[in-house]
Amino acid sequence: MTRLRLLVAVGTDRHPFDRLVEWLREWHAEVADSVDLTVQHGHTRTAGLPDAVPFLGHAELQxxxxxxxxxxxxxxxxxxxxxxRHGHLPIVVPRDPTHGEHVDDHQQLFARRLGAAGLIALCESRRELLDALAAGLADRSHFAVSVDAEAASGQRAAVRRVAVIVEDLVATAARRPHRPWWRPWRESGPDERRNR
Structure with a gap:
Protein backbone atom coordinates (compact mmCIF):
# COMPACT_ATOMS: atom_id res chain seq x y z
CA MET A 1 0.00 0.00 0.00
CA THR A 2 1.27 3.50 -0.82
CA ARG A 3 2.14 5.91 1.94
CA LEU A 4 -0.72 8.11 3.09
CA ARG A 5 -0.39 11.70 1.85
CA LEU A 6 -1.87 14.07 4.44
CA LEU A 7 -2.29 17.79 3.85
CA VAL A 8 -2.88 20.06 6.84
CA ALA A 9 -4.01 23.63 6.11
CA VAL A 10 -4.45 26.14 8.93
CA GLY A 11 -5.18 29.12 6.67
CA THR A 12 -3.67 32.59 6.70
CA ASP A 13 -5.12 34.09 9.87
CA ARG A 14 -2.59 36.03 11.97
CA HIS A 15 -3.42 33.97 15.07
CA PRO A 16 -1.28 30.86 15.67
CA PHE A 17 -2.94 27.46 15.75
CA ASP A 18 -0.42 25.77 18.06
CA ARG A 19 -2.96 23.35 19.54
CA LEU A 20 -3.65 21.62 16.21
CA VAL A 21 0.01 21.52 15.19
CA GLU A 22 1.04 20.04 18.55
CA TRP A 23 -1.59 17.29 18.23
CA LEU A 24 -0.28 16.50 14.74
CA ARG A 25 3.35 16.53 15.87
CA GLU A 26 2.62 13.93 18.56
CA TRP A 27 0.60 11.77 16.16
CA HIS A 28 3.09 11.99 13.29
CA ALA A 29 5.95 10.81 15.52
CA GLU A 30 4.11 7.48 15.81
CA VAL A 31 3.19 7.05 12.12
CA ALA A 32 6.05 8.78 10.27
CA ASP A 33 7.01 5.57 8.46
CA SER A 34 3.60 5.38 6.74
CA VAL A 35 2.53 9.04 6.33
CA ASP A 36 3.85 11.86 4.13
CA LEU A 37 2.80 15.05 5.89
CA THR A 38 2.57 18.53 4.40
CA VAL A 39 1.61 21.35 6.78
CA GLN A 40 0.61 24.84 5.65
CA HIS A 41 1.08 26.52 9.02
CA GLY A 42 0.62 30.26 8.59
CA HIS A 43 1.74 32.01 11.79
CA THR A 44 2.05 28.78 13.81
CA ARG A 45 5.32 27.29 15.09
CA THR A 46 6.15 23.95 13.47
CA ALA A 47 9.41 22.70 14.98
CA GLY A 48 9.66 18.94 14.50
CA LEU A 49 7.24 18.67 11.57
CA PRO A 50 8.43 17.76 8.06
CA ASP A 51 7.38 19.64 4.92
CA ALA A 52 6.04 22.65 6.81
CA VAL A 53 5.46 25.79 4.76
CA PRO A 54 4.01 29.05 6.07
CA PHE A 55 1.79 29.80 3.08
CA LEU A 56 0.77 28.21 -0.21
CA GLY A 57 -0.41 30.20 -3.20
CA HIS A 58 -3.80 29.31 -4.65
CA ALA A 59 -2.37 27.06 -7.37
CA GLU A 60 -0.01 25.35 -4.89
CA LEU A 61 -2.84 24.70 -2.46
CA GLN A 62 -5.00 23.25 -5.24
CA ARG A 85 -14.18 20.25 -4.43
CA HIS A 86 -11.13 17.97 -4.63
CA GLY A 87 -13.15 14.98 -3.40
CA HIS A 88 -12.23 15.12 0.29
CA LEU A 89 -14.46 14.93 3.34
CA PRO A 90 -12.23 17.32 5.27
CA ILE A 91 -11.26 16.60 8.85
CA VAL A 92 -11.97 20.00 10.40
CA VAL A 93 -10.56 21.37 13.64
CA PRO A 94 -12.12 24.82 14.07
CA ARG A 95 -10.08 27.57 15.69
CA ASP A 96 -11.10 28.32 19.28
CA PRO A 97 -10.90 31.93 20.49
CA THR A 98 -10.50 30.78 24.12
CA HIS A 99 -7.06 29.46 23.05
CA GLY A 100 -6.16 32.70 21.23
CA GLU A 101 -6.66 31.04 17.84
CA HIS A 102 -9.18 33.57 16.48
CA VAL A 103 -11.06 36.71 17.43
CA ASP A 104 -14.45 34.99 17.84
CA ASP A 105 -16.22 31.64 17.59
CA HIS A 106 -17.49 31.86 14.01
CA GLN A 107 -15.35 28.89 12.88
CA GLN A 108 -16.75 26.71 15.65
CA LEU A 109 -20.35 27.66 14.85
CA PHE A 110 -19.84 27.17 11.10
CA ALA A 111 -18.03 23.83 11.51
CA ARG A 112 -20.63 22.49 13.94
CA ARG A 113 -23.36 23.21 11.43
CA LEU A 114 -21.43 21.50 8.62
CA GLY A 115 -20.58 18.58 10.89
CA ALA A 116 -24.25 18.08 11.78
CA ALA A 117 -25.05 18.02 8.06
CA GLY A 118 -22.34 15.40 7.40
CA LEU A 119 -20.33 17.72 5.15
CA ILE A 120 -17.16 17.53 7.25
CA ALA A 121 -15.61 15.30 9.91
CA LEU A 122 -15.72 17.68 12.87
CA CYS A 123 -12.96 17.26 15.47
CA GLU A 124 -13.03 19.61 18.46
CA SER A 125 -10.74 17.57 20.68
CA ARG A 126 -7.40 15.80 20.38
CA ARG A 127 -9.13 12.42 20.82
CA GLU A 128 -11.59 13.13 17.98
CA LEU A 129 -8.73 14.14 15.68
CA LEU A 130 -6.68 11.06 16.52
CA ASP A 131 -9.71 8.81 15.96
CA ALA A 132 -10.39 10.44 12.57
CA LEU A 133 -6.75 10.07 11.50
CA ALA A 134 -6.74 6.42 12.59
CA ALA A 135 -9.90 5.83 10.53
CA GLY A 136 -8.26 7.55 7.54
CA LEU A 137 -5.14 5.42 7.86
CA ALA A 138 -7.27 2.27 8.00
CA ASP A 139 -9.54 3.24 5.09
CA ARG A 140 -8.88 6.35 3.00
CA SER A 141 -12.23 6.05 1.25
CA HIS A 142 -13.93 6.97 4.54
CA PHE A 143 -12.91 10.58 3.87
CA ALA A 144 -13.71 10.74 0.16
CA VAL A 145 -16.75 12.39 -1.40
CA SER A 146 -18.01 12.42 -4.97
CA VAL A 147 -17.51 15.66 -6.85
CA ASP A 148 -20.22 17.31 -8.91
CA ALA A 149 -18.26 19.85 -10.97
CA GLU A 150 -21.28 22.01 -11.89
CA ALA A 151 -22.59 22.18 -8.32
CA ALA A 152 -19.08 22.76 -6.99
CA SER A 153 -18.66 25.81 -9.20
CA GLY A 154 -21.80 27.49 -7.82
CA GLN A 155 -20.98 26.45 -4.25
CA ARG A 156 -17.45 27.77 -4.59
CA ALA A 157 -18.68 31.23 -5.53
CA ALA A 158 -21.24 31.24 -2.70
CA VAL A 159 -18.79 30.06 -0.05
CA ARG A 160 -16.13 32.55 -1.15
CA ARG A 161 -18.71 35.33 -0.81
CA VAL A 162 -19.68 34.11 2.67
CA ALA A 163 -15.99 33.90 3.63
CA VAL A 164 -15.41 37.49 2.50
CA ILE A 165 -18.47 38.72 4.43
CA VAL A 166 -17.44 36.87 7.61
CA GLU A 167 -13.85 38.10 7.42
CA ASP A 168 -15.03 41.70 6.81
CA LEU A 169 -17.40 41.52 9.78
CA VAL A 170 -14.70 40.10 12.04
CA ALA A 171 -12.16 42.73 10.93
CA THR A 172 -14.69 45.55 11.43
CA ALA A 173 -15.70 44.26 14.87
CA ALA A 174 -12.06 44.04 15.94
CA ARG A 175 -11.49 47.72 15.07
CA ARG A 176 -14.69 49.05 16.66
CA PRO A 177 -14.50 50.19 20.28
CA HIS A 178 -16.84 48.17 22.44
CA ARG A 179 -19.94 50.06 23.57
CA PRO A 180 -22.75 48.14 25.25
CA TRP A 181 -25.75 48.28 22.94
CA TRP A 182 -28.28 47.45 25.64
CA ARG A 183 -27.84 50.65 27.67
CA PRO A 184 -30.51 53.22 26.82
CA TRP A 185 -29.21 56.70 26.04
CA ARG A 186 -31.28 58.34 28.76
CA GLU A 187 -29.55 56.21 31.43
CA SER A 188 -26.12 57.51 30.41
CA GLY A 189 -24.43 60.18 32.44
CA PRO A 190 -24.07 63.73 31.04
CA ASP A 191 -20.39 63.23 30.09
CA GLU A 192 -21.15 60.02 28.21
CA ARG A 193 -24.05 61.66 26.27
CA ARG A 194 -21.71 64.44 25.09
CA ASN A 195 -19.25 61.90 23.68
CA ARG A 196 -21.76 60.03 21.51
Missing amino acids: AAMAAAHLVVCHGGPATILEAR
Whole structure:
Protein backbone atom coordinates (compact mmCIF):
# COMPACT_ATOMS: atom_id res chain seq x y z
CA MET A 1 0.00 0.00 0.00
CA THR A 2 1.27 3.50 -0.82
CA ARG A 3 2.14 5.91 1.94
CA LEU A 4 -0.72 8.11 3.09
CA ARG A 5 -0.39 11.70 1.85
CA LEU A 6 -1.87 14.07 4.44
CA LEU A 7 -2.29 17.79 3.85
CA VAL A 8 -2.88 20.06 6.84
CA ALA A 9 -4.01 23.63 6.11
CA VAL A 10 -4.45 26.14 8.93
CA GLY A 11 -5.18 29.12 6.67
CA THR A 12 -3.67 32.59 6.70
CA ASP A 13 -5.12 34.09 9.87
CA ARG A 14 -2.59 36.03 11.97
CA HIS A 15 -3.42 33.97 15.07
CA PRO A 16 -1.28 30.86 15.67
CA PHE A 17 -2.94 27.46 15.75
CA ASP A 18 -0.42 25.77 18.06
CA ARG A 19 -2.96 23.35 19.54
CA LEU A 20 -3.65 21.62 16.21
CA VAL A 21 0.01 21.52 15.19
CA GLU A 22 1.04 20.04 18.55
CA TRP A 23 -1.59 17.29 18.23
CA LEU A 24 -0.28 16.50 14.74
CA ARG A 25 3.35 16.53 15.87
CA GLU A 26 2.62 13.93 18.56
CA TRP A 27 0.60 11.77 16.16
CA HIS A 28 3.09 11.99 13.29
CA ALA A 29 5.95 10.81 15.52
CA GLU A 30 4.11 7.48 15.81
CA VAL A 31 3.19 7.05 12.12
CA ALA A 32 6.05 8.78 10.27
CA ASP A 33 7.01 5.57 8.46
CA SER A 34 3.60 5.38 6.74
CA VAL A 35 2.53 9.04 6.33
CA ASP A 36 3.85 11.86 4.13
CA LEU A 37 2.80 15.05 5.89
CA THR A 38 2.57 18.53 4.40
CA VAL A 39 1.61 21.35 6.78
CA GLN A 40 0.61 24.84 5.65
CA HIS A 41 1.08 26.52 9.02
CA GLY A 42 0.62 30.26 8.59
CA HIS A 43 1.74 32.01 11.79
CA THR A 44 2.05 28.78 13.81
CA ARG A 45 5.32 27.29 15.09
CA THR A 46 6.15 23.95 13.47
CA ALA A 47 9.41 22.70 14.98
CA GLY A 48 9.66 18.94 14.50
CA LEU A 49 7.24 18.67 11.57
CA PRO A 50 8.43 17.76 8.06
CA ASP A 51 7.38 19.64 4.92
CA ALA A 52 6.04 22.65 6.81
CA VAL A 53 5.46 25.79 4.76
CA PRO A 54 4.01 29.05 6.07
CA PHE A 55 1.79 29.80 3.08
CA LEU A 56 0.77 28.21 -0.21
CA GLY A 57 -0.41 30.20 -3.20
CA HIS A 58 -3.80 29.31 -4.65
CA ALA A 59 -2.37 27.06 -7.37
CA GLU A 60 -0.01 25.35 -4.89
CA LEU A 61 -2.84 24.70 -2.46
CA GLN A 62 -5.00 23.25 -5.24
CA ALA A 63 -2.16 20.94 -6.31
CA ALA A 64 -1.55 19.84 -2.71
CA MET A 65 -5.26 19.09 -2.20
CA ALA A 66 -5.44 17.17 -5.47
CA ALA A 67 -2.43 15.03 -4.47
CA ALA A 68 -3.54 14.39 -0.86
CA HIS A 69 -5.36 11.30 0.36
CA LEU A 70 -6.66 13.15 3.46
CA VAL A 71 -7.08 16.83 4.32
CA VAL A 72 -7.09 18.27 7.84
CA CYS A 73 -7.95 21.96 8.04
CA HIS A 74 -9.17 24.82 10.18
CA GLY A 75 -12.83 25.90 10.00
CA GLY A 76 -12.41 28.44 7.21
CA PRO A 77 -15.26 28.22 4.67
CA ALA A 78 -13.04 28.61 1.60
CA THR A 79 -10.59 25.91 2.73
CA ILE A 80 -13.42 23.49 3.51
CA LEU A 81 -15.05 24.10 0.13
CA GLU A 82 -11.78 23.62 -1.74
CA ALA A 83 -11.15 20.34 0.07
CA ARG A 84 -14.63 19.07 -0.85
CA ARG A 85 -14.18 20.25 -4.43
CA HIS A 86 -11.13 17.97 -4.63
CA GLY A 87 -13.15 14.98 -3.40
CA HIS A 88 -12.23 15.12 0.29
CA LEU A 89 -14.46 14.93 3.34
CA PRO A 90 -12.23 17.32 5.27
CA ILE A 91 -11.26 16.60 8.85
CA VAL A 92 -11.97 20.00 10.40
CA VAL A 93 -10.56 21.37 13.64
CA PRO A 94 -12.12 24.82 14.07
CA ARG A 95 -10.08 27.57 15.69
CA ASP A 96 -11.10 28.32 19.28
CA PRO A 97 -10.90 31.93 20.49
CA THR A 98 -10.50 30.78 24.12
CA HIS A 99 -7.06 29.46 23.05
CA GLY A 100 -6.16 32.70 21.23
CA GLU A 101 -6.66 31.04 17.84
CA HIS A 102 -9.18 33.57 16.48
CA VAL A 103 -11.06 36.71 17.43
CA ASP A 104 -14.45 34.99 17.84
CA ASP A 105 -16.22 31.64 17.59
CA HIS A 106 -17.49 31.86 14.01
CA GLN A 107 -15.35 28.89 12.88
CA GLN A 108 -16.75 26.71 15.65
CA LEU A 109 -20.35 27.66 14.85
CA PHE A 110 -19.84 27.17 11.10
CA ALA A 111 -18.03 23.83 11.51
CA ARG A 112 -20.63 22.49 13.94
CA ARG A 113 -23.36 23.21 11.43
CA LEU A 114 -21.43 21.50 8.62
CA GLY A 115 -20.58 18.58 10.89
CA ALA A 116 -24.25 18.08 11.78
CA ALA A 117 -25.05 18.02 8.06
CA GLY A 118 -22.34 15.40 7.40
CA LEU A 119 -20.33 17.72 5.15
CA ILE A 120 -17.16 17.53 7.25
CA ALA A 121 -15.61 15.30 9.91
CA LEU A 122 -15.72 17.68 12.87
CA CYS A 123 -12.96 17.26 15.47
CA GLU A 124 -13.03 19.61 18.46
CA SER A 125 -10.74 17.57 20.68
CA ARG A 126 -7.40 15.80 20.38
CA ARG A 127 -9.13 12.42 20.82
CA GLU A 128 -11.59 13.13 17.98
CA LEU A 129 -8.73 14.14 15.68
CA LEU A 130 -6.68 11.06 16.52
CA ASP A 131 -9.71 8.81 15.96
CA ALA A 132 -10.39 10.44 12.57
CA LEU A 133 -6.75 10.07 11.50
CA ALA A 134 -6.74 6.42 12.59
CA ALA A 135 -9.90 5.83 10.53
CA GLY A 136 -8.26 7.55 7.54
CA LEU A 137 -5.14 5.42 7.86
CA ALA A 138 -7.27 2.27 8.00
CA ASP A 139 -9.54 3.24 5.09
CA ARG A 140 -8.88 6.35 3.00
CA SER A 141 -12.23 6.05 1.25
CA HIS A 142 -13.93 6.97 4.54
CA PHE A 143 -12.91 10.58 3.87
CA ALA A 144 -13.71 10.74 0.16
CA VAL A 145 -16.75 12.39 -1.40
CA SER A 146 -18.01 12.42 -4.97
CA VAL A 147 -17.51 15.66 -6.85
CA ASP A 148 -20.22 17.31 -8.91
CA ALA A 149 -18.26 19.85 -10.97
CA GLU A 150 -21.28 22.01 -11.89
CA ALA A 151 -22.59 22.18 -8.32
CA ALA A 152 -19.08 22.76 -6.99
CA SER A 153 -18.66 25.81 -9.20
CA GLY A 154 -21.80 27.49 -7.82
CA GLN A 155 -20.98 26.45 -4.25
CA ARG A 156 -17.45 27.77 -4.59
CA ALA A 157 -18.68 31.23 -5.53
CA ALA A 158 -21.24 31.24 -2.70
CA VAL A 159 -18.79 30.06 -0.05
CA ARG A 160 -16.13 32.55 -1.15
CA ARG A 161 -18.71 35.33 -0.81
CA VAL A 162 -19.68 34.11 2.67
CA ALA A 163 -15.99 33.90 3.63
CA VAL A 164 -15.41 37.49 2.50
CA ILE A 165 -18.47 38.72 4.43
CA VAL A 166 -17.44 36.87 7.61
CA GLU A 167 -13.85 38.10 7.42
CA ASP A 168 -15.03 41.70 6.81
CA LEU A 169 -17.40 41.52 9.78
CA VAL A 170 -14.70 40.10 12.04
CA ALA A 171 -12.16 42.73 10.93
CA THR A 172 -14.69 45.55 11.43
CA ALA A 173 -15.70 44.26 14.87
CA ALA A 174 -12.06 44.04 15.94
CA ARG A 175 -11.49 47.72 15.07
CA ARG A 176 -14.69 49.05 16.66
CA PRO A 177 -14.50 50.19 20.28
CA HIS A 178 -16.84 48.17 22.44
CA ARG A 179 -19.94 50.06 23.57
CA PRO A 180 -22.75 48.14 25.25
CA TRP A 181 -25.75 48.28 22.94
CA TRP A 182 -28.28 47.45 25.64
CA ARG A 183 -27.84 50.65 27.67
CA PRO A 184 -30.51 53.22 26.82
CA TRP A 185 -29.21 56.70 26.04
CA ARG A 186 -31.28 58.34 28.76
CA GLU A 187 -29.55 56.21 31.43
CA SER A 188 -26.12 57.51 30.41
CA GLY A 189 -24.43 60.18 32.44
CA PRO A 190 -24.07 63.73 31.04
CA ASP A 191 -20.39 63.23 30.09
CA GLU A 192 -21.15 60.02 28.21
CA ARG A 193 -24.05 61.66 26.27
CA ARG A 194 -21.71 64.44 25.09
CA ASN A 195 -19.25 61.90 23.68
CA ARG A 196 -21.76 60.03 21.51
